[in-house]
Amino acid sequence: MAFLKNAWYVAAWSDEIGPSLFYRRILGEPVLMYRTEGGVAIAMSDRCPHRAAPLHRGSLKNDIVQCGYHGLKFDTSGSCIFNPQGSGAIPAKARVRKYRTAEHYGALWIWMGRDELADENKIPAFDFLANPDRYVTIKGYLHGNASYQLVCDNILDLSHVDFLHAQTLGCDATATARTKVLQDSNTTVRCERWMADNFQGPLLSALFERVNQRVDAWVDVRWDAPSNMLLLYGMTDVGASRAAGREIPNAHLITPEDDRSCHYFWASGRDFRVADTELTQQLQVGVEMAFVAEDKPMIEAQQQMLGASDLTPVDIILLEGDAATTRVRRLLGRLIDDELKTELNH
Ligand code: FES
Numbered sequence: 001m002a003f004l005k006n007a008w009y010v011a012a013w014s015d016e017i018g019p020s021l022f023y024r025r026i027l028g029e030p031v032l033m034y035r036t037e038g039g040v041a042i043a044m045s046d047r048c049p050h051r052a053a054p055l056h057r058g059s060l061k062n063d064i065v066q067c068g069y070h071g072l073k074f075d076t077s078g079s080c081i082f083n084p085q086g087s088g089a090i091p092a093k094a095r096v097r098k099y100r101t102a103e104h105y106g107a108l109w110i111w112m113g114r115d116e117l118a119d120e121n122k123i124p125a126f127d128f129l130a131n132p133d134r135y136v137t138i139k140g141y142l143h144g145n146a147s148y149q150l151v152c153d154n155i156l157d158l159s160h161v162d163f164l165h166a167q168t169l170g171c172d173a174t175a176t177a178r179t180k181v182l183q184d185s186n187t188t189v190r191c192e193r194w195m196a197d198n199f200q201g202p203l204l205s206a207l208f209e210r211v212n213q214r215v216d217a218w219v220d221v222r223w224d225a226p227s228n229m230l231l232l233y234g235m236t237d238v239g240a241s242r243a244a245g246r247e248i249p250n251a252h253l254i255t256p257e258d259d260r261s262c263h264y265f266w267a268s269g270r271d272f273r274v275a276d277t278e279l280t281q282q283l284q285v286g287v288e289m290a291f292v293a294e295d296k297p298m299i300e301a302q303q304q305m306l307g308a309s310d311l312t313p314v315d316i317i318l319l320e321g322d323a324a325t326t327r328v329r330r331l332l333g334r335l336i337d338d339e340l341k342t343e344l345n346h
């Protein structure tokens with residue numbers, strides 16, 4: 001599977017990276033991460049150029065990584081600066097690739113493509129994650145044994161909520177919501193669902209203090225290529241404006257690990273009932289449960305069913321709820337094709 005390389009992906013939550021060696025496979029490439037004594041996050045190839053030992057099995061001292069196999073040492077630029085063998089000569093090719101990174105919204109973003117194309121301004125906005133004075137935030141990380149695209153489909157087609165999450169988030173309104181799919185650019189698609197004058201699911205009704213009440217509710221998803229999504233869920237009194245209601249912003253940041261596995265970073269904020277720490281704890285457990293016990297097993301089972309094949313329009317049927325997933329897959333496919341052609345000519 002080809003991935004979009006000239007794009008920003010989340011490599012880790014910032015607080016996962018400390019002064020020790022940390023490893024994650026990203027877009028099929030082994031990536032070593034650590035934080036220098038000065039607090040700068042570093043990401044470089046985890047593959048030692050000598051005999052391919054994983055560098056994360058080595059050690060970190062004074063910002064220098066030492067391979068645990070034959071002792072080569074690498075600085076923060078990825079250059080080998082010490083060879084303990086024989087004369088100590090350092091071969092010209094003794095370096096590992098260092099990746100461009102940026103820390104925003106409490107996450108370490110990584111650029112797996114060509115360095116000169118990396119532009120931090122292209123990292124999509126997740127303002128609630130940069131506004132701790134207003135929002136209380138819960139967040140987490142999950143590993144998924146499924147293609148990142150299946151996880152994106154899951155967020156882009158929320159008609160599944162009424163069935164897969166029937167006991168928790170589901171209601172009778174999501175699958176029949178009035179849905180609009182809008183394309184802002186060739187890298188941004190929005191899917192907006194409006195659920196007028198209906199009941200919402202038990203967990204969300206309780207959070208919004210609208211148990212057993214009819215409300216107007218919405219769930220809007222913004223997808224930015226290749227796989228970062230902002231989800232806004234809100235409710236207001238029937239007939240009232242959205243501004244008069246409440247809304248919770250959520251981030252779903254999916255990073256391919258390999259063809260059939262991915263990293264899933266999620267976060268959810270709220271700017272009401274912010275002092276209620278018990279509620280925050282309940283939400284942390286409840287949201288994680290929905291992902292771990294409901295979404296994850298279904299998406300992984302879907303991947304097992306597909307095996308090495310991918311979902312293609314010829315062997316699936318499409319329902320109305322698939323409008324956004326179809327648009328996004330087509331768009332992403334085109335971006336990847338264009339990138340492959342450009343790289344071939346480069
Ligand atoms: S494999 Fe790293 S020094 Fe030999």
Ligand SMILES: [Fe+2]
Pocket residue numbers: 154160161164165295
């Ligand atoms: Fe779900």
